[in-house]
Amino acid sequence: GDSVTQMEGPVTLSEEAFLTINCTYTATGYPSLFWYVQYPGEGLQLLLKATKADDKGSNKGFEATYRKETTSFHLEKGSVQVSDSAVYFCALLPNDYKLSFGAGTTVTVRA
Amino acid sequence: DGGITQSPKYLFRKEGQNVTLSCEQNLNHDAMYWYRQDPGQGLRLIYYSQIVNDFQKGDIAEGYSVSREKKESFPLTVTSAQKNPTAFYLCASSILTTPYGYTFGSGTRLTVV
Numbered sequence: 001g002d003s004v005t006q007m008e009g010p011v012t013l014s015e016e017a018f019l020t021i022n023c024t025y026t027a028t029g030y031p032s033l034f035w036y037v038q039y040p041g042e043g044l045q046l047l048l049k050a051t052k053a054d055d056k057g058s059n060k061g062f063e064a065t066y067r068k069e070t071t072s073f074h075l076e077k078g079s080v081q082v083s084d085s086a087v088y089f090c091a092l093l094p095n096d097y098k099l100s101f102g103a104g105t106t107v108t109v110r111a
Numbered sequence: 112d113g114g115i116t117q118s119p120k121y122l123f124r125k126e127g128q129n130v131t132l133s134c135e136q137n138l139n140h141d142a143m144y145w146y147r148q149d150p151g152q153g154l155r156l157i158y159y160s161q162i163v164n165d166f167q168k169g170d171i172a173e174g175y176s177v178s179r180e181k182k183e184s185f186p187l188t189v190t191s192a193q194k195n196p197t198a199f200y201l202c203a204s205s206i207l208t209t210p211y212g213y214t215f216g217s218g219t220r221l222t223v224v
Binding site for chain 2: 034043046098101
């Protein structure tokens with residue numbers, strides 16, 4: 001079935017460092033791909049999305065490109081801040097509209 | 112403003128007690144979902160509903176029950192049959208037939224005392 005494999009954490013970075021979180025997927029058809037962010041004690045918020053191959057989603061300095069040839073949707077940010085400390089989830093939406101989530105990656109940014 | 116409201120934010124349950132978690136949305140979304148999240152873990156689907164008066168089991172439905180009598184509401188009951196209910200519960204909703212993803216509520220933290 002459709003699934004998402006996400007880089008395991010936790011990831012600890014210094015402020016202004018470069019962040020990348022790897023995400024690969026297995027799916028039939030042409031799913032949409034998402035990154036969600038969860039701050040402590042809160043629900044998930046949509047960070048960015050891409051609905052077809054070669055689309056680039058971007059928001060708040062984060063970017064991810066839908067790569068069909070490598071079945072990947074890696075999340076990147078060039079210069080992280082303490083406020084980016086959160087759990088990040090990669091997700092895939094197949095044709096049945098049941099979202100499949102990765103296990104989540106905890107990111108901690110130190111001042 | 113449109114969104115999903117989960118209540119209460121914190122809930123305490125005694126052994127052998129049923130409790131109901133509320134989830135209401137005013138986004139006019141077709142589908143609604145319940146997830147369970149354990150500390151340091153990902154999300155596991157409990158139940159989902161794509162239309163009023165119909166719902167489907169997810170991956171971990173045992174010990175839980177739901178109803179969908181109105182499009183806006185999808186309450187989750189954690190029954191006494193759920194042996195380890197302490198967790199963070201998240202409700203979500205979505206529009207079917209569009210790839211916009213899900214909108215999540217702010218969650219309910221359930222603790223057994």
